[in-house]
Amino acid sequence: MATRTDAPTRREQILKEAARLFAERGFHGVGVDEIGAAVGISGPGLYRHFAGKDAMLAELLVGISDQLLTGAKRRLAEAGPAPGAVLDSLIEGHIDFALDDRPLITLHDRELDRLRDADRKLVRQLQRQYVELWVAVVREVYPALTEPAARSAVHSVFGLLNSTPHLGRRGSLPGRGATAELLHRMARGAFAAAGG
Amino acid sequence: MATRTDAPTRREQILKEAARLFAERGFHGVGVDEIGAAVGISGPGLYRHFAGKDAMLAELLVGISDQLLTGAKRRLAEAGPAPGAVLDSLIEGHIDFALDDRPLITLHDRELDRLRDADRKLVRQLQRQYVELWVAVVREVYPALTEPAARSAVHSVFGLLNSTPHLGRRGSLPGRGATAELLHRMARGAFAAAGG
DNA sequence: CAGCGAGGTTAGCGGTCGTTAACCTGAGGG
DNA sequence: CCCTCAGGTTAACGACCGCTAACCTCGCTG
Numbered sequence: 001m002a003t004r005t006d007a008p009t010r011r012e013q014i015l016k017e018a019a020r021l022f023a024e025r026g027f028h029g030v031g032v033d034e035i036g037a038a039v040g041i042s043g044p045g046l047y048r049h050f051a052g053k054d055a056m057l058a059e060l061l062v063g064i065s066d067q068l069l070t071g072a073k074r075r076l077a078e079a080g081p082a083p084g085a086v087l088d089s090l091i092e093g094h095i096d097f098a099l100d101d102r103p104l105i106t107l108h109d110r111e112l113d114r115l116r117d118a119d120r121k122l123v124r125q126l127q128r129q130y131v132e133l134w135v136a137v138v139r140e141v142y143p144a145l146t147e148p149a150a151r152s153a154v155h156s157v158f159g160l161l162n163s164t165p166h167l168g169r170r171g172s173l174p175g176r177g178a179t180a181e182l183l184h185r186m187a188r189g190a191f192a193a194a195g196g
Numbered sequence: 197m198a199t200r201t202d203a204p205t206r207r208e209q210i211l212k213e214a215a216r217l218f219a220e221r222g223f224h225g226v227g228v229d230e231i232g233a234a235v236g237i238s239g240p241g242l243y244r245h246f247a248g249k250d251a252m253l254a255e256l257l258v259g260i261s262d263q264l265l266t267g268a269k270r271r272l273a274e275a276g277p278a279p280g281a282v283l284d285s286l287i288e289g290h291i292d293f294a295l296d297d298r299p300l301i302t303l304h305d306r307e308l309d310r311l312r313d314a315d316r317k318l319v320r321q322l323q324r325q326y327v328e329l330w331v332a333v334v335r336e337v338y339p340a341l342t343e344p345a346a347r348s349a350v351h352s353v354f355g356l357l358n359s360t361p362h363l364g365r366r367g368s369l370p371g372r373g374a375t376a377e378l379l380h381r382m383a384r385g386a387f388a389a390a391g392g
Numbered sequence: 393c394a395g396c397g398a399g400g401t402t403a404g405c406g407g408t409c410g411t412t413a414a415c416c417t418g419a420g421g422g
Numbered sequence: 423c424c425c426t427c428a429g430g431t432t433a434a435c436g437a438c439c440g441c442t443a444a445c446c447t448c449g450c451t452g
Contacts, residue, residue, distance in 0.1 A: 010399085025309060028224035031439060041400065044441070048399050053440070109362065110306060113221060148370050149378060156359045156382055163355025166305065167348050174344050182345060182390060186352055189389020190382040206429085227409060237430065240411070244429050249410065 011049050013039045015063075018056045023103035023165075027057055027111045057111060058119040064104045065126035068097060072133050083140035090134060091161070091187050095180050098164045105162050131155070142195025153194040157187050207245050209235045211259075214252045219299035219361075223253055223307045253307060254315040260300045261322035264293060268329050279336035286330060287357070287383050291376050294360045301358050327351070338391025349390040353383050 008016070017038035021030040032053055033043040050056050075089040098105045112123060134154045139145055145153065161183055167173050204212070213234035217226040228249055229239040246252050271285040294301045308319060330350045335341055341349065357379055363369050 026222050026224055026307075028222055029310070032441085033439085042402090044402085045400055047441070111222075114225070146370075149374075152363050152369055152375065152378060153382065155362045156356045156379060159359025159362070160352045160356040160386060163352045166351045166355070173348055174342075178345075179348060182348060183352060185389045186349065186386040190356060190386040193381045193385020193388070194378060228411085229409085238432090240413095240432085241430055243411075 010039070014046060014049055015056065015060060019060050019101075019103040019107060022057065022060070022111060023106040027053075027114045054114075054116065057107075058115055060104065060107060061112065061115065061123045062119065062126070064101075064108050065123045065130070068094070069126050069130045069133070071097070072130055076133065076137070083137060086137050087141050087191070088184070088188075090137060091157075091184055092180075094158070094161050095183050095187075098161050098183075099176060099180060102165045106165050109158075109162065138191060138195070142191065145195040149194065153191060156194075157190055160187060160190060206235070210242060210245055211252065211256060215256050215299040215303060218253065218256070218307060219302040223249075223310045250310075250312065253303075254311055256300065256303060257308065257311065257319045258315065258322070260297075260304050261319045261326070264290070265322050265326045265329070267293075268326055272329065272333070279333060282333050283337050283387070284380070284384075286333060287353075287380055288376075290354070290357050291379050291383075294357050294379075295372060295376060298361045302361050305354075305358065334387060334391070338387065341391040345390065349387060353386055356383060356386060 014035065018030075018035050021035060021038065024030075032046055035053075035056075036042045036044075036046050046056075050059075071093050072090055075093055076086060079086040079089045112120060115123065131151065131154055135147065135150045138150050138154060139147065142150070164179075164183075167179065173179050210231065214226075214231050217231060217234065220226075228242055231249075231252070232238045232240075232242050242252075246255075267289050268286055271289055272282060275282040275285045308316060311319065327347065327350055331343065331346045334350060335343065335346045338346070360375075360379075363375065369375050
């Protein structure tokens with residue numbers, strides 16, 4: 001785990017704030033002036049760092065998709081041969097992401113259609129690979145599942161895990177660890193019910 | 197079941213198309229001219245039927261929330277005393293809604309923040325009542341669940357059931373009945389894993 | 393210390409969008 | 423047979439928004 005200790009660059013600040021604002025009010029609902037104000041500069045100063053508003057969204061969505069897929073591939077390689085353990089590792093990774101990067105998880109399935117064709121195709125390809133990776137693992141654990149059923153089940157579990165933004169704005173949920181564990185149990189339970 | 201046989205009114209046509217467009221491209225991403233064109237009139241003609249674009253969204257969101265809550269109350273009253281049967285009925289109702297009104301389910305948890313304060317408060321209150329109704333039923337079936345845990349579980353299952361828009365744009369999913377049954381089993385499995 | 397590039401600033405252009413104004417039309421009723 | 427009014431039309435206004443232009447100001451560096 002390579003933890004970042006150096007200060008975030010301006011680009012990273014902008015991306016983080018843009019993600020938060022896009023998730024809160026939607027891509028078209030946020031003006032460039034607001035994004036600038038959120039990082040202490042104003043309006044057109046953003047164009048020293050990004051080609052345009054679209055470019056920020058594109059970089060966010062490609063980054064998310066790539067990070068999810070890369071993490072899943074790594075977990076697939078690192079985990080032992082037991083399919084159940086691999087599935088647990090995938091679930092754990094997705095939960096970490098959903099809990100730590102709520103705005104990004106929100107954008108991920110909400111603002112995809114605002115991208116240019118090229119970027120959208122790339123993101124969709126990464127997403128598809130991620131899904132297919134899950135589908136293969138799930139079918140190893142539950143061989144009774146047909147491929148379409150497994151794919152539906154995977155999408156549904158993503159919906160379950162990505163519901164974290166709807167869980168209490170701040171607090172009221174019983175701590176990060178307990179929430180992660182609850183989500184994990186529910187995901188396994190949902191898969192088991194689908195494929196048992 | 198009072199099935200509609202008469203033709204839809206102009207207002208209803210507009211609402212239906214507006215819901216579809218809002219779900220596809222987001223509230224701010226759709227112009228009034230597009231909504232008008234979708235029902236064969238153009239642009240400002242909409243203002244003979246609605247006070248403004250906001251009013252359309254408000255009517256849609258209030259309608260959804262009200263319909264969900266009303267349906268749930270009815271099922272609660274009609275079902276027998278067995279808590280498990282009540283929960284099954286709630287799940288069935290939510291799945292019917294998610295499968296038959298995909299655009300509305302999408303709007304329901306995506307465009308809430310674009311409402312005026314008064315409308316947003318109303319919608320949130322209806323949503324909260326709906327959630328609390330589920331929480332009570334779930335805790336009857338699984339008494340081991342604390343209230344916060346039950347609430348988290350309910351939100352997560354909503355995420356699972358509301359994932360239907362992500363299941364194959366058209367086709368590729370194994371028929372409506374099979375999909376409904378799969379979702380139902382997964383929802384029950386998720387609750388069981390949370391509260392067993 | 394001159395020069396320069398990175399990273400800001402403000403002013404303003406061009407296009408889009410929600411909304412209003414003014415006008416038209418055809419069906420129904422006294 | 424006119425009057426009304428529901429339900430359209432097009433033109434246009436005002437606000438906003440993404441983006442560019444032009445300019446400024448440091449901190450380096452040769």
